[in-house]
Amino acid sequence: MRISTKGRYALRLMLDLAVNDTGEPVSLKDIAKRQEISDKYLEQIISVLNRAKFVKSIRGAQGGYLLSRRPEAYTVGMILRLTEGSLAPVACVEEDSSCGRMQGCAANMVWRRLNDAINGVVDEITLADLVEFARRDVGEYMI
Amino acid sequence: MRISTKGRYALRLMLDLAVNDTGEPVSLKDIAKRQEISDKYLEQIISVLNRAKFVKSIRGAQGGYLLSRRPEAYTVGMILRLTEGSLAPVACVEEDSSCGRMQGCAANMVWRRLNDAINGVVDEITLADLVEFARRDVGEYMI
DNA sequence: TGTATTCATACTGTGTCAATAGGAATTAGC
DNA sequence: GCTAATTCCTATTGACACAGTATGAATACA
Numbered sequence: 001m002r003i004s005t006k007g008r009y010a011l012r013l014m015l016d017l018a019v020n021d022t023g024e025p026v027s028l029k030d031i032a033k034r035q036e037i038s039d040k041y042l043e044q045i046i047s048v049l050n051r052a053k054f055v056k057s058i059r060g061a062q063g064g065y066l067l068s069r070r071p072e073a074y075t076v077g078m079i080l081r082l083t084e085g086s087l088a089p090v091a092c093v094e095e096d097s098s099c100g101r102m103q104g105c106a107a108n109m110v111w112r113r114l115n116d117a118i119n120g121v122v123d124e125i126t127l128a129d130l131v132e133f134a135r136r137d138v139g140e141y142m143i
Numbered sequence: 144m145r146i147s148t149k150g151r152y153a154l155r156l157m158l159d160l161a162v163n164d165t166g167e168p169v170s171l172k173d174i175a176k177r178q179e180i181s182d183k184y185l186e187q188i189i190s191v192l193n194r195a196k197f198v199k200s201i202r203g204a205q206g207g208y209l210l211s212r213r214p215e216a217y218t219v220g221m222i223l224r225l226t227e228g229s230l231a232p233v234a235c236v237e238e239d240s241s242c243g244r245m246q247g248c249a250a251n252m253v254w255r256r257l258n259d260a261i262n263g264v265v266d267e268i269t270l271a272d273l274v275e276f277a278r279r280d281v282g283e284y285m286i
Numbered sequence: 287t288g289t290a291t292t293c294a295t296a297c298t299g300t301g302t303c304a305a306t307a308g309g310a311a312t313t314a315g316c
Numbered sequence: 317g318c319t320a321a322t323t324c325c326t327a328t329t330g331a332c333a334c335a336g337t338a339t340g341a342a343t344a345c346a
Contacts, residue, residue: 001261003144003232003254005335011250027291041336047293060344061290076253089146106277107154110219110268111146117260118144125253134249148304170322184305190324203313204321293342301334311324316317 007084009037010045014079017055018071018131025057025064045083052082071131077122087122089114150227152180153188157222160198161214161274168200168207188226195225214274220265230265232257 016031028046032039046065049055056068067074081087092099092108093115099105159174171189175182189208192198199211210217224230235242235251236258242248 001144001146001227001230001232002234004333008233008250011253015249025291029291038336040338043292043294044336050293057292058344059292059342061288062345063291063343065292084144087144089144090151091145106158106273107151109273109276110154110265113264113268114261117264118257121256121260122253125256130249130252133252147302168322172322181305183307186323186325187305193324200323201313202311202323204319205314206312206322208323288346290345291343293340295339295341297338298336299334300336301332303330303332305329305331307326307328309325312322314319314321316319 001089003080004084005041006045007080009035009042010049010083011076011079012037013042013046014049014054014067014074014127015130015134017065017067018127019134021067023066025062025066027064030064048083049079054079054082067127071128072126074127075123076125076127076130077119079127080122087115087118089118144232146223147227148184149188150223152178152185153192153226154219154222155180156185156189157192157197157210157217157270158273158277160208160210161270162277164210166209168205168209170207173207191226192222197222197225210270214271215269217270218266219268219270219273220262222270223265230258230261232261 012035013031016035017026020026020030020034028042029039031037032042035042046055046057050057050065053068054074055065057063057065077087086094088094088111090111091097092105093111099108155178156174159178160169163169163173163177171185172182174180175185178185189198189200193200193208196211197217198208200206200208220230229237231237231254233254234240235248236254242251
């Protein structure tokens with residue numbers, strides 16, 4: 001029941017971009033250094049964010065990445081679902097599921113409530129909330 | 144971010160024992176048949192529940208298993224944590240964790256809230272709740 | 287032109303998941 | 317006591333995902 005490094009790193013990456021936004025592109029190497037994450041691995045992760053247009057990229061020397069929208073426009077849920085896939089605790093509470101036992105499954109109640117609780121958290125927190133939290137309670141340079 | 148079959152089956156197994164409790168031991172073969180789960184796999188799962196004294200076993204012919212406490216005494220969280228291990232979405236929100244970045248990690252706030260939300264659900268629902276739900280809303284014979 | 291950067295793809299070692307397999311130990315019923 | 321039904325114990329397996337690493341091509345600033 002773990003969020004994988006892919007989702008966690010994606011969130012830190014997006015947060016790093018939000019915090020270090022000066023209008024100039026931020027290179028992946030810088031992010032990797034700040035976040036202490038393998039830059040080669042980050043490359044794969046940001047390529048997902050890039051294809052989904054969560055970030056925009058600028059190629060060549062002095063290139064890098066920028067958020068393509070304002071931080072308020074990203075929820076944690078959007079970022080995690082994109083990189084992790086579904087956050088549903090079991091397959092049978094996903095939209096397009098069809099479990100034969102569903103009608104008669106009391107355990108299903110647990111999974112639905114768990115699913116709602118998880119979504120309730122990740123869909124309520126935006127990147128802007130995290131930026132504010134980082135600035136106020138944590139200090140600008142630690143993410 | 145999935146609950147594995149081990150935890151899911153364990154919950155269904157315990158619920159089956161609760162619903163089919165007549166005072167007589169229930170054989171694993173019967174549970175496996177009702178739940179449509181491999182009996183050999185269920186064996187491994189129930190051995191965990193047995194070692195933790197969540198169930199008591201009666202060996203030999205006509206043997207089987209019984210809940211060792213009343214259904215109200217088991218929360219879903221107890222059962223899942225025993226079989227799944229920790230339910231924490233990331234290692235750094237576990238009791239005995241020591242992440243160097245913790246002090247300065249805004250993302251950590253997400254994981255803590257997620258952790259609280261998950262625990263809030265699984266620690267509030269007991270086996271007795273599920274039995275009642277099954278009897279009332281689902282029908283006695285479907286679990 | 288050289289250097290810094292993104293982009294694309296392939297590869298790999300490790301571990302977990304979800305069982306399956308085989309047999310030993312125990313006990314009720316005949 | 318014998319047989320059948322059951323729990324108990326341990327090993328093995330195939331598939332897959334995770335968490336990277338590696339290599340090189342394409343692009344663009346200076």
